[in-house]
Amino acid sequence: MQFYQHIANRWKQLESIAPLVTFRILFGSLMFFTTCRFWWNGWIERLYVNPEFFFHYPGFEWVTHPGDLGIYALFAVMLVSSIGVTTGAFFRFSAFAFATSFAYVELIDSTHYLNHHYLVFLLAILLGVSPANRWFSLDVKMGRVAQQSQVPGYFRRVILAQLCLVYFFAGLAKVNPDWLFRAMPLAIWLPEHAHWPIVGTAFNWKATAFLFSWVGVLYDLTIPLWLTLKKTRPYAYLVVIVFHGMTGLLFNIGIFPILMTLSTVLFFSPESHRIAWNLIGVRLAKVSGGLGSNQTRPHPLLLAFLVFQLVFPLRHLALPGNVIATEEGYRWSWRVMLVEKSGLVSYQVKTSDNRDFVIDEFPELTSFQVKQMAIQPDMMLQYARHLEKLHAGNQPCEIMARANHVINGRTSFEVADPSMNLLQYKSTAFIQPWVYRNRLW
Amino acid sequence: MRWTSICLTLWIALAVATGCGPDDNSASSCLTDFQAEPILMRYADSIILPAYTDLEEKSENLVLVSSEFNSSPTKENLERLRTGLNQIRLSWQAAAFFRFGPAETHALEEGFNLFPVNKTQVRFSAQNKRYDFSNREAYNKGLPAVEYLLFGLQKDSAALMDTLQTNASYRQYAVEVAKDMKKRVSTVLGGWESYRAEFISRTGTSAGESLSLLVNAINQQVETVKRNKVGIPSGILSLGIPNPMASEAPYSRKSVEYLHASLNQLERVYEAGGKEGLKEVIAFTETVREGKALESSIQDQIATCTQLVALLQLDMVQGVNDEKAQYTELFNELNTLVVYLKSDMPSVLCISITYVDNPSDSD
Numbered sequence: 001m002q003f004y005q006h007i008a009n010r011w012k013q014l015e016s017i018a019p020l021v022t023f024r025i026l027f028g029s030l031m032f033f034t035t036c037r038f039w040w041n042g043w044i045e046r047l048y049v050n051p052e053f054f055f056h057y058p059g060f061e062w063v064t065h066p067g068d069l070g071i072y073a074l075f076a077v078m079l080v081s082s083i084g085v086t087t088g089a090f091f092r093f094s095a096f097a098f099a100t101s102f103a104y105v106e107l108i109d110s111t112h113y114l115n116h117h118y119l120v121f122l123l124a125i126l127l128g129v130s131p132a133n134r135w136f137s138l139d140v141k142m143g144r145v146a147q148q149s150q151v152p153g154y155f156r157r158v159i160l161a162q163l164c165l166v167y168f169f170a171g172l173a174k175v176n177p178d179w180l181f182r183a184m185p186l187a188i189w190l191p192e193h194a195h196w197p198i199v200g201t202a203f204n205w206k207a208t209a210f211l212f213s214w215v216g217v218l219y220d221l222t223i224p225l226w227l228t229l230k231k232t233r234p235y236a237y238l239v240v241i242v243f244h245g246m247t248g249l250l251f252n253i254g255i256f257p258i259l260m261t262l263s264t265v266l267f268f269s270p271e272s273h274r275i276a277w278n279l280i281g282v283r284l285a286k287v288s289g290g291l292g293s294n295q296t297r298p299h300p301l302l303l304a305f306l307v308f309q310l311v312f313p314l315r316h317l318a319l320p321g322n323v324i325a326t327e328e329g330y331r332w333s334w335r336v337m338l339v340e341k342s343g344l345v346s347y348q349v350k351t352s353d354n355r356d357f358v359i360d361e362f363p364e365l366t367s368f369q370v371k372q373m374a375i376q377p378d379m380m381l382q383y384a385r386h387l388e389k390l391h392a393g394n395q396p397c398e399i400m401a402r403a404n405h406v407i408n409g410r411t412s413f414e415v416a417d418p419s420m421n422l423l424q425y426k427s428t429a430f431i432q433p434w435v436y437r438n439r440l441w
Numbered sequence: 442m443r444w445t446s447i448c449l450t451l452w453i454a455l456a457v458a459t460g461c462g463p464d465d466n467s468a469s470s471c472l473t474d475f476q477a478e479p480i481l482m483r484y485a486d487s488i489i490l491p492a493y494t495d496l497e498e499k500s501e502n503l504v505l506v507s508s509e510f511n512s513s514p515t516k517e518n519l520e521r522l523r524t525g526l527n528q529i530r531l532s533w534q535a536a537a538f539f540r541f542g543p544a545e546t547h548a549l550e551e552g553f554n555l556f557p558v559n560k561t562q563v564r565f566s567a568q569n570k571r572y573d574f575s576n577r578e579a580y581n582k583g584l585p586a587v588e589y590l591l592f593g594l595q596k597d598s599a600a601l602m603d604t605l606q607t608n609a610s611y612r613q614y615a616v617e618v619a620k621d622m623k624k625r626v627s628t629v630l631g632g633w634e635s636y637r638a639e640f641i642s643r644t645g646t647s648a649g650e651s652l653s654l655l656v657n658a659i660n661q662q663v664e665t666v667k668r669n670k671v672g673i674p675s676g677i678l679s680l681g682i683p684n685p686m687a688s689e690a691p692y693s694r695k696s697v698e699y700l701h702a703s704l705n706q707l708e709r710v711y712e713a714g715g716k717e718g719l720k721e722v723i724a725f726t727e728t729v730r731e732g733k734a735l736e737s738s739i740q741d742q743i744a745t746c747t748q749l750v751a752l753l754q755l756d757m758v759q760g761v762n763d764e765k766a767q768y769t770e771l772f773n774e775l776n777t778l779v780v781y782l783k784s785d786m787p788s789v790l791c792i793s794i795t796y797v798d799n800p801s802d803s804d
Binding site: 038041043046047112114115116178182184187188191192194204206251252253254255256336337342343344346351355356357358359360361366368391402404405406408409410411412 | 468471645646647648668672676677678679680681682728729730731735769772776779780781783784785788789791793799800801802803804
């Protein structure tokens with residue numbers, strides 16, 4: 001109880017608004033950059049305009065493709081709102097507009113699920129509910145909000161807590177026999193960089209894969225601690241830069257390294273942020289104020305959010321089978337760069353006019369969609385329903401899937417009973433009842 | 442400091458608790474210390490180059506016998522030409538497994554064995570003396586085109602002989618197609634003179650390295666066997682509607698024979714004469730799949746498929762209607778073979794086969 005009081009008091013304490021402003025500008029600019037990059041690379045067209053078929057997330061079937069113009073409109077909203085976030089113009093509206101349009105695009109096709117995109121969404125929401133526009137913003141300039149130099153600490157701390165959870169769960173997922181004792185999947189991934197000058201050969205050594213595996217899991221599990229402790233913080237941040245820089249060079253993980261490197265700046269004390277702003281000539285006026293006393297307590301929803309984020313990534317513990325094999329509880333749980341997995345899938349179709357045939361080519365899917373479908377049971381089931389529409393012609397029909405997965409240099413295993421009619425099953429958000437409960441290790 | 446030690450202890454406890462699983466040998470350890478060079482050398486010198494050399498010989502012969510038939514269209518010369526065609530088609534079954542390097546650059550597969558042949562286009566091109574075979578995707582060339590001319594122009598053999606004797610353009614077309622194949626295989630062999638060194642030196646396991654190319658190419662051919670030689674003709678991959686004329690050699694009724702030859706060649710390629718073959722490399726990983734050594738599972742699966750093919754009636758055109766159940770069984774066994782070769786083999790050898798690139802980012 002005393003401990004709780006202690007935490008509660010610390011979370012309510014007023015502190016400088018400077019770190020929130022720093023984060024607002026860094027995050028907003030990065031979102032502007034990433035949206036431009038996505039557009040510039042032609043990915044809007046490739047991922048959301050060209051494909052003829054989109055996979056839904058279970059539970060989000062209502063998110064439909066808004067048409068090609070609609071997609072571009074959503075990205076335009078992202079562009080404009082990210083500017084709004086950065087400059088603090090119509091800040092709350094901008095942040096939520098960004099989060100909404102970003103989430104909508106993500107929800108169109110589960111093929112492209114990315115943990116760091118989920119993180120972007122969460123951070124946009126957490127930033128949006130904070131008063132990060134109360135200083136050095138267009139909203140203040142326009143007189144939309146009063147300038148304010150101090151805010152309750154929980155706005156910053158809840159973002160920090162979220163970042164800690166990301167690291168912690170990413171690390172926890174790696175505490176498994178393949179990662180620790182077989183150096184998998186790094187033993188497969190690192191040799192792909194053996195052509196690097198000077199250090200390249202080392203990527204072919206088993207020892208390097210082990211070193212990277214153990215350093216990686218140590219980093220993920222403990223870096224929040226080192227960033228929190230004042231004494232170790234500067235060194236820890238140096239490690240953050242090196243670690244994420246390295247992973248950024250080695251793997252095709254887009255903005256994730258930049259996102260984490262910029263976000264962890266929040267671990268530095270509010271005072272140091274204030275000093276940093278002052279150093280570059282933006283004087284933080286000592287305006288007294290703060291929110292009214294009845295508002296200094298964190299909104300219960302904010303706490304509920306944290307509890308949810310603490311529990312939800314652990315839902316796989318309640319589901320039978322290994323989450324890496326079944327994929328149940330895999331998403332939204334910070335399993336990043338965790339496994340080398342591939343699959344093969346084909347469907348057997350039995351129609352009412354006694355035809356019995358196999359579909360193993362999927363012309364309406366992109367090759368990447370096929371790859372993702374082959375490793376994710378919920379997508380397999382969706383495609384089976386699509387095949388029903390194509391071939392059944394309103395008559396009863398049976399569709400069986402023959403699917404095999406390989407994980408981390410292991411031999412293949414069957415995903416489900418290939419004689420089972422998938423059409424008797426409904427896709428649910430949590431569990432695919434037709435999938436074998438493979439334990440893997 | 443107290444927090445630090447608590448965290449570290451907790452962490453180590455977690456690691457030990459989750460990590461101490463039983464030893465399982467369904468997983469390879471991605472051996473980085475095995476020597477790829479002797480294996481690659483073996484494949485280049487004892488498997489791939491001999492296959493191409495044989496194919497070149499057979500294509501020289503095909504040019505010769507087709508020219509003879511062209512200048513003197515007798516029954517005997519037709520038989521010699523047909524024999525020559527059969528020989529080169531058998532030879533092709535070996536060469537078909539290596540679609541990479543020069544073979545890929547010079548479209549050997551497309552030049553030799555795109556089927557089903559486009560009859561109309563062959564007749565049209567022959568009559569109009571168009572001998573342009575540069576379009577990779579045109580089904581007017583290669584072995585199936587020659588087969589069509591020698592077996593498929595007429596249903597009745599007397600009528601066929603008559604057509605061939607009265608139409609020099611068809612005979613000439615066969616010569617031109619044979620010359621095109623000869624040119625391609627010679628170019629590929631020439632290309633291997635310099636490519637061989639590169640092939641042997643790229644000993645890594647990532648995508649684009651030789652082992653990855655080899656495994657990938659073998660898989661492509663096994664997929665072709667499953668899909669084009671069995672799946673589509675039998676109707677299993679074409680909505681349940683048999684399509685025997687889409688098989689490899691429907692006019693000469695030799696589709697089953699060439700299918701059989703393909704699987705025999707696969708076994709040869711897989712073993713590569715013993716010590717330095719893929720089979721031995723897999724054995725080196727000591728991987729066990731469902732209680733059985735993976736390298737034996739693969740070999741037995743190839744044998745199972747071969748035996749099933751041996752039981753089929755020789756004429757596939759008739760067979761796909763009479764032996765539906767047998768074709769389904771064969772298809773399923775081929776499917777299992779594909780899983781072994783395309784999933785298990787690269788996985789335990791830790792070979793990256795980038796069939797598909799992520800179009801954007803991963804995490």
